Amino acid sequence: KSLVPAAIxxxxxxxxxxxxxxxxxxxxxxxxxxxIGMDADLAKALGTELGLNVTLQNVTFDSIIPGMAAxxxxxxxxxxxDTKAREQTVDFVTYFTAGSSLMxxxxxxxxxxxxxxxxxxxxxxxxxxxxxESNDVPADTTKCKAAxxxxxxxxxxxxxNGANLALSSGRADGVLADSPVAAYAAxxxxxxxxxxxxxxxxAPYGIAIPKGNGMAPAVLAALKVLMSNGTx
Numbered sequence: 245k246s247l248v249p250a251a252i253x254x255x256x257x258x259x260x261x262x263x264x265x266x267x268x269x270x271x272x273x274x275x276x277x278x279x280i281g282m283d284a285d286l287a288k289a290l291g292t293e294l295g296l297n298v299t300l301q302n303v304t305f306d307s308i309i310p311g312m313a314a315x316x317x318x319x320x321x322x323x324x325x326d327t328k329a330r331e332q333t334v335d336f337v338t339y340f341t342a343g344s345s346l347m348x349x350x351x352x353x354x355x356x357x358x359x360x361x362x363x364x365x366x367x368x369x370x371x372x373x374x375x376x377e378s379n380d381v382p383a384d385t386t387k388c389k390a391a392x393x394x395x396x397x398x399x400x401x402x403x404x405n406g407a408n409l410a411l412s413s414g415r416a417d418g419v420l421a422d423s424p425v426a427a428y429a430a431x432x433x434x435x436x437x438x439x440x441x442x443x444x445x446x447a448p449y450g451i452a453i454p455k456g457n458g459m460a461p462a463v464l465a466a467l468k469v470l471m472s473n474g475t476x
Contacts, residue, residue, distance in 0.1 A: 245295040247462035252318060257297040260287045261317040263305035265371075265403035266421075268428045269323045272302075282424075283321040286339065289475050290451075293466035304402050306373025309333055312454045319463070320452030323422055325375045327447070335460040336450030339467055339476075343443030344380055345426035347411065347419040350438055354417050357441045361387065365394035369407035369416035372400045376420035380445065404429075412436060 245253075252258070262270040262283055270281040279300040291298035303311060308320040312334060326336045346358040346368075356362045363384050370376040377400055385395040399416050401407045408429055410416040419426065423443035430437045451467075453459045470476040 245293075245462075247465055248294055248296065249458035249462070252296070252457075252459060257299055258287070258291055258294070258318045259299050259301060259316070260319045260321050261301050261303040261308045261311060262287075262320075262322040263308065263371075263403060264302040265405045266305075266323055266425050267404075267432070269422070269425060270321070282340075283323065286470075286476070287319070287321050289470050290463060290466045293469055294462055305371055306402075309452060312452060315454075318454070318459065322452075323425065324450050324452050325422075325447045326450035327375065327379075329378075330450075330452070333455060334452040335455055335457075336448075336452060337460055337463045337467055338448035338450045340449040341446055342449055343423040343446040344376055344420055345423040345443045346440045347408075347421065347426045347430055347437050348417070348440045349411065350435055352438065352440050356418050358420075358444055359441050361391055361393055363396045363418065364388035364391070365396075366417040367397040367399055367415070369399045369401060369410040369419045371404050371407050371421065372402055374421070375445070375447075376422075380420050408437075 262279055264270050264272050264279045268281050270283045273280045284300055288298050308322055311317050312320055326338050348356050377398055381396050381398040388395055399410055407419050411419045426439055430439050451463055
């Protein structure tokens with residue numbers, strides 16, 4: 245608590261932005277209003293440790309970092325992969341490791357895999373602002389073109405639900421998403437979706453904090469307590 249910057253301590257509340265379409269990490273409860281999931285639970289636990297109330301706000305993923313820069317949110321807890329590009333605009337406290345996974349229709353009719361050139365010429369659904377949109381599809385396209393094959397086409401959606409719907413409706417041949425999210429979607433699909441191949445591109449998730457606002461040391465200290473006392 246002593247590490248919390250005075251301005252935030254005086255406010256007494258942390259406003260935490262999350263895109264609630266990314267189950268099981270952040271999603272809506274049955275009431276369609278309450279944000280639940282791994283990041284929501286961790287945000288509340290951090291708030292308790294820091295002596296601050298936590299308000300979770302549902303925000304489109306690619307609007308979270310700009311919104312933090314504009315002073316709208318105190319933290320972004322929404323399965324952010326900690327990348328050098330994002331570190332230019334926010335501070336990160338990392339807390340989890342995830343990769344990317346390819347989700348396809350049951351039986352994998354197109355025989356797609358993230359490990360070969362089978363995605364060349366195919367359409368892949370992704371969520372806007374994600375590492376899958378900015379890094380994975382362009383990297384796959386580079387490999388495809390080097391092999392003289394057609395590019396991978398990204399279909400980008402404002403939320404993960406839209407990307408998953410594109411697969412079930414046949415607009416996309418596959419979905420690229422973070423490994424825990426793809427695994428959960430496949431598990432919840434009633435046998436419609438499966439994961440093809442292994443997760444790849446493993447990297448840390450980070451709690452995003454407005455750059456240089458002094459909150460990072462407090463969040464890091466609180467996270468260490470939660471990890472050591474079993475809450476995490």
